Amino acid sequence: MSAELYLITPPAIDLDTFAPILESTLDASDVACVQLRLKDVSDDVVRTACEKLAPIVQGRNIAFVLNDNPKLAKEMGCDGVHVGQDDTPYKKAREIVGKDAIVGVTCHDSKHLAMIAGEQGADYVAFGAFYPTQTKEAKSKAEPWILEWWSTMFEVPCVAIGGITTENAAPLVEAGADFLAVSSGVWEHPEGPEAAVKKFNQLLK
DSSP: OOOEEEEEOOSSOOHHHHHHHHHHHHHHSOOOEEEEOOOSOOHHHHHHHHHHHHHHHHTTTOEEEEESOHHHHHHTTOSEEEEOTTSSOHHHHHHHHOTTSEEEEEEETOHHHHHHHHHHTOSEEEEOOSSOOSSSOOSOOOOTHHHHHHHHHOSSOEEEESSOOTTTOHHHHHHTOSEEEESHHHHTOTTOHHHHHHHHHHHHO
C-alpha cells in the first residue's frame, strides 16, 4: 500500500520568493505532481507563474498541472489540467488539452460523479474534503470509505484532498488513496515545507 504526494501551490504567491522554496521542497523528497492553483488572479498572472514554475517542476520529471483552465494549460505547455464540477466539463477540457495530457476531475464525496468521470476517461478522480481546509470553502465532506470503495472497484487512480497534514493522512493512505493532494499541510508546516514532504513520504511508503 503506497501513495504519492500531489502538491498544490498556495492560493497567493510571490514568485520571487516562492520559486526557490518550490525548488528546495521538490529536491527534499518525492513529489509526483504539482498543481498551480492561484485564486482570483488574471490570466496574465497565471501565465507568468507558469513561465517561472513549470521549468522547475518539469525539469525534475514531475507533472505540472494547472487548475481550472484547460486553454491556458494547453497554451503554457502544462502537463494537464484539473477541473472542478463548476469548471469546464471533462469532455470539453479533454478536447482542449488533447489525448496525451492529464485531466483530473473533482468528484467531492460522490460515487456517481466519480463513475461518470472515470467512464469518460479522466486520468484521476479527486475526493474531498476529508478534513476542514483553509484553502477553499469545501462543498462536501468525504469519508475514507469512498477511497476504499473506489480503489477496490476501479483502476483509475484516486486523489484525496482537503486539509490533509502529516498528522491525519494515515487513514487516507490505508483506505487506498493513490495520491494525497496537499497545500497548507506542506507550505505551512511548522518545520517548513522540506521537512513536510520528507514526513509525508515516510508515511506514504
